[in-house]
Amino acid sequence: MDTYTVLLVDDEEDVIQVIMKKINWEGLGFSVIGYANNGVKALEMVEEFQPDVVMTDINMPYMDGMELAGHIKADYPGTKLLLFTGFDEFEYAKEAVHLEVEEYILKPVNSIELTNVFTQLKIKLDQEISEKRNAEILKKYYLESLPLLQANFYTTLIEGHIHEEELEKYLSDYQISLSGPFFCCLVIHTSSSQVPKDINPLLLSASVEKQAKEYLGEKWRAKCFSYLGKTVLLAQLEKENEISELTDECDRFCRYVHRIIGANVTVGIGQVCNHILDLSKSYSSARDAISYRVLYGTSRAINIQEVAPSEKNNPGSSHETELSHLFKMIRLKEEPEIIEAVHAYLHSISFKEKSLQQHHLDVMELLSEFCRFAANNDIVLDELSKDMGELYGKISDMEQDMLEQWIVNISVALHEKLLSERNTSRKSFVEKAKDYVHNNYVNEELSLDSICEALGVSNSYFSTVFKKETGKSFIGYLTDYRMDRASRLLLETNEKSYIIGKKVGYTDPNYFSYVFKRRFGVSPSKYRTEYKESEK
Template sequence: MEKYKVILVDDEIEAIQAMEHKMDWDGLGFEVSGSATNGVKALELVENIQPDVVITDIKMPYMNGLELAQKLNNDYPNIHIIIFTGFDEFEYAKEAVHLEIEEYMLKPVNAVELSDCMERLKETLNREREEKLNVKKLQNYFQDALPVLRTNFFVSLIEGRVNETEYEKFLSAYQIPLEGPYYCSVVFHTSEHHVPEGMNPLLLSMSVEHEIKERIASELNCQEFMYLGNTVLIVSLDSEDKATELTDFCDRFCRWANRVIGAVVTAGVGRYCDSLLNISNSYEGARKAVSYRVLYGTARAINIAEVVPREQTVAVQSEDTKMHELFKTIYLGNVKDIESAVEREVEKLHKSAATVNQYHLSVMEMVGAFYRFCANNFMDFNDFFEEKENLYEKVPELDKATLMKWMKKAAVAISEKLKSARNNTSRRLITDAKNVVAERYMEPDFSLDTVCSVLGVSNSYFSTIFKKETGKSFITYLTDYRMDVAVRLIVETNDKSYEIGEKVGYLDANYFSYVFKKKFGVSPSKYRKSPE
């Protein structure tokens, strides 16, 4: 069985080493996945490692153990926390009761006592894991799914088959409170290709749905149901900017599901709308966002309004639904998949056309579908194929091989245009973010949340794009920018170190010195005496 992950936090390196070497972590069913000498560094490790247990001292620089525990409880409520404290801090440590600390222990650490503690904690973690994957419980939950009539109503709603009269009637009959004024659809897709050993894919999907109901639906004004193997949410939003918060909320769940129950869940978030009668458009956007996992990765949330440039629209007209799979591959941009989809379309065309007139009519419909697709995405179809005049007349006369070659060229060219638009949008986003940093780096509370709020995007999407475009995380970029400014001030001014720290966003002079030395290898004062 996979070992539970532990992070050790203590400002005394010797204490960390003692715990690492004196304890039989492997025999206890744990592995030490990392260590930190202060709470700030510990939070960075938690974000990257997603541990099951954090063992921390109370007295540490920059952020003490209780402050760390408070942040962990707020952002990672499923992490178990053990706190060490000296005898003279016993009363202070009692505050840990309010922070839901697993246990607190007196220093110096006794290996036997800590081993007993970890044995008890392992039993708790095993119970939690067994409860999540208990087959009987999942089967019982499957029988208690939403009533068929209510599910049918939601399915009809996202498929656009409910008129205004029916909509009002069913909302009242089923007592569904969705006040708006804005609405958004979210689709959670659980991969069938990444299933824990011995687990049935269907039961895993039911487990994910159960957790979505408990951890997400219970926190939102929304309705939840299953459709086509996915869990769907129809969410009521009180303002337009809540869509980005919703994306980050869903993103945290996807990461949790991957870490705790081994499910690879991708959440697609559609564009918001101002009427439930239009929720079908949001649902289609959410489904399309899920398909973008091949570009942006799984086990995360993807907002269609962020991955597709705002000046584009991803809607496919109803008369073009026969070519939906082809248009889907065009959006995703894989040339081989596009060409294969074209071949399937042409093969279907030749098999279904019984007469020449039917064939000509079908080919003209295909040309019209391309025209509409380009128009819906603010492109002129003629820009790609100026050499073909009177397409409606000439294309139907092409033989099978020539038609297939022409369609492949058309589809790939359109896909490249869409990809270029997405890349331009990403680069503009990064440029805007860097401009925000240049304007506000001196603010002590400036953070990832700040820049995402200014730009109107989710943390999840922005972090992915920023790392992809710059090669570093946003926090690393912000720290490097501040340190570069600090170096310039050290060289060009006579300001004291703490004054320079305040000018680049650090109110704590000691922490500023710590970050500076970590980057440049010397303290600010020594750097001034002999700058490199």
């Protein structure tokens, strides 16, 4: 039996305590993950825990229940909402039909009525989960996926085999609308090693595809299909800078399907293009983005333009697979995997079966690709900065063992330089964010959205990097910085608390006092008084 999580929200703690004690939550199939005494705190907890049900009062400080419900429905549409209200608020609440509230409960809360509400809600949640997990429904959907002609067109398109003169006829004959004006390819990787018990991995992938189509399809006018064991979406954007919003939505989708059906999903987001035929390049870069899950983790969205903005497509060559694999290992893996990739590349060029002239061409090609990789990633390597003619003459005369060691040394050096550049880039990125906070903390509107817009990155990528480098969430860092500034102003000036609150970005003096007390354990006025008394 599934157990569902509940978040309780009311500014009267005694009401919450009564609800928690009078209801047999475990017996009903629910567990209370916590409670909040205002809408702002509740929204933070919803973001962190993503509960199945939020039961909230309407009349609360800082953010009322109606505003909270609106935020939840916009960002977490799968969460069920229950509103409990006073009699005089009941009709007002009933008017908010667009919030799709499951039930309106009048105060004072009756334990029998509440038990009945959660009993019915459990049945509804079970039915929804059952529909998503039912193997027969998934199997039917898998067999009845997109029409074959459309699927063949999409796969041929991302393979790069559609010609300009054929495009309009294909779109017309297969009734496909790709109006753009911008396009982006998404590749969804569903882990086959982390699968819920009694679920077939193939059917799980089909379920993820179905959820992706429902969650992302309409808003982004996305074409969804299966290709090489992965789900692929061709998303359409009105503006090029919508890519940050798309990245954040994909990030929420990853967490959503993990919670609903237990799938461990990573979404790779390719480069944005303005021509349909360039979707093949977007697809290739989306697959590269998936590879970065070894660095950034799974169950998240990875935008190739954020994690590898300066890296170009892998070089083509007569040994394209092995050479591409070598550069992929340089970017993503450690020394043992790099050495293995060098062995594979050297085996592919088969020295004993080729002429000396072909051997020299292979060496020249490899040297050229090393130099191109270094240039594309702004890497300066002493060994590759020498006179090219001299360097080519040196390595073309090397015996196989010496050449192999030279390639290993260059590959490992490139890997270490790339890793160092990434770390430097991340730290610089975080320092810019800190500077932005220091210069704009007075602005009450400063938020995660606004700083990401200023830096030109998605919320999900920014949050991951910022927390990894600082150990804090952005909101946590901003709040701490504001509180540190406020504490200094309290001790160094005689200004009133509400004035100081405004100076650090809080126009509501009550909320400023609430946040300050949560940080320092006392109100602003008491903080100042205690300090002055300690100075005597």
